[in-house]
Amino acid sequence: DQQVKQNSPSLSVQEGRISILNCDYTNSMFDYFLWYKKYPAEGPTFLISISSIKDKNEDGRFTVFLNKSAKHLSLHIVPSQPGDSAVYFCAARANFGNEKLTFGTGTRLTIIP
Amino acid sequence: EPEVTQTPSHQVTQMGQEVILRCVPISNHLYFYWYRQILGQKVEFLVSFYNNEISEKSEIFDDQFSVERPDGSNFTLKIRSTKLEDSAMYFCASSGDRALSPNSPLHFGNGTRLTVT
Numbered sequence: 001d002q003q004v005k006q007n008s009p010s011l012s013v014q015e016g017r018i019s020i021l022n023c024d025y026t027n028s029m030f031d032y033f034l035w036y037k038k039y040p041a042e043g044p045t046f047l048i049s050i051s052s053i054k055d056k057n058e059d060g061r062f063t064v065f066l067n068k069s070a071k072h073l074s075l076h077i078v079p080s081q082p083g084d085s086a087v088y089f090c091a092a093r094a095n096f097g098n099e100k101l102t103f104g105t106g107t108r109l110t111i112i113p
Numbered sequence: 114e115p116e117v118t119q120t121p122s123h124q125v126t127q128m129g130q131e132v133i134l135r136c137v138p139i140s141n142h143l144y145f146y147w148y149r150q151i152l153g154q155k156v157e158f159l160v161s162f163y164n165n166e167i168s169e170k171s172e173i174f175d176d177q178f179s180v181e182r183p184d185g186s187n188f189t190l191k192i193r194s195t196k197l198e199d200s201a202m203y204f205c206a207s208s209g210d211r212a213l214s215p216n217s218p219l220h221f222g223n224g225t226r227l228t229v230t
Contacts, residue, residue: 004155034218043117043204043221044156089156099144099169101219103156 003027004092006104014112019077021107023090026071030092034101035064035075038087047088048075077109085111115139117222119205125228126195134190134225136205145188146206146219147180149173156204162188195229202226 005024013019021035031052036044050057050064050073057064063076077084090104118137126132138145147159160170162180179191188207192199202224210217 036221041223043206043223046218046220049218091156099146099161100158100171101148102158103148105155 003030004090004102004104006088006090006107008107009105010108010110012110012112013080015082016079019075019080019084019109019111021075021077021088021090021109023073023075023104024071025073025090025092027092027094027102028071029094030102032093033064033066033073034091034093035062036089036091036103037084038089038106044089080109080111082111082113085109117205117207117220119203119222119225121225122223123226123228125230128197128229129194132192132195132227134192134203134205134227136188136190136222137186138188138205138207139209139220140186142207142209142220144168144208144210145180145182146208147190148204148206148221149201150204150224151198151201159190159203192227195227197229200227200229 003026034049035047037047038044048059048062048064050066055066061077066073087106087108089106091101093101120135145162148156150156158171160174160180161168177193181189204224205222206219208217208219
């Protein structure tokens with residue numbers, strides 16, 4: 001069951017540059033998408049979300065873009081900082097009121113000082 | 114900031130034994146969840162719980178699993194007879210809103226690492 005895919009298991013980016021993390025999904029019933037960040041030995045921490053009625057949502061250094069026709073979303077972090085080094089999970093929810101989140105496999109982001 | 118707390122952080126048990134994983138959700142939250150992550154794999158939904166009953170569960174959540182809110186603060190996951198493949202990180206989560214809106218995202222605890230030998 002690969003409804004949410006993060007095809008890049010890892011990504012290295014120079015400090016100050018833009019980090020772009022990608023996520024693809026297959027279930028057209030997904031209507032709400034989230035990005036979570038996870039440090040070792042901690043639980044996932046909510047970062048930013050986007051509803052399927054939008055194509056962009058911005059919060060400080062983090063911007064999420066949604067391309068519904070391509071079933072693709074991306075998380076942009078700019079400028080990247082060393083504290084951004086973590087595993088990033090894309091997650092999706094199908095239908096309003098449904099409580100289950102389907103997660104991707106994660107991308108490990110390393111920011112190089 | 115209020116947080117979800119889980120105990121213990123690491124639990125080692127023998128195959129066939131019962132384990133209870135404990136969680137204290139954020140105090141004003143009404144929706145509670147268990148997720149798990151097997152090493153190297155994705156985070157998977159197990160069960161959601163609201164108003165003292167299970168509202169949704171996955172195929173993973175079979176008869177060996179049960180959840181309970183024994184009092185006003187704790188939320189527990191019980192595995193009756195553990196199997197080797199139950200070894201995973203188990204995350205408890207809570208939210209204030211069923212719809213998981215931007216104003217009420219899912220808050221996760223730091224997890225309990227369960228090792229079944």
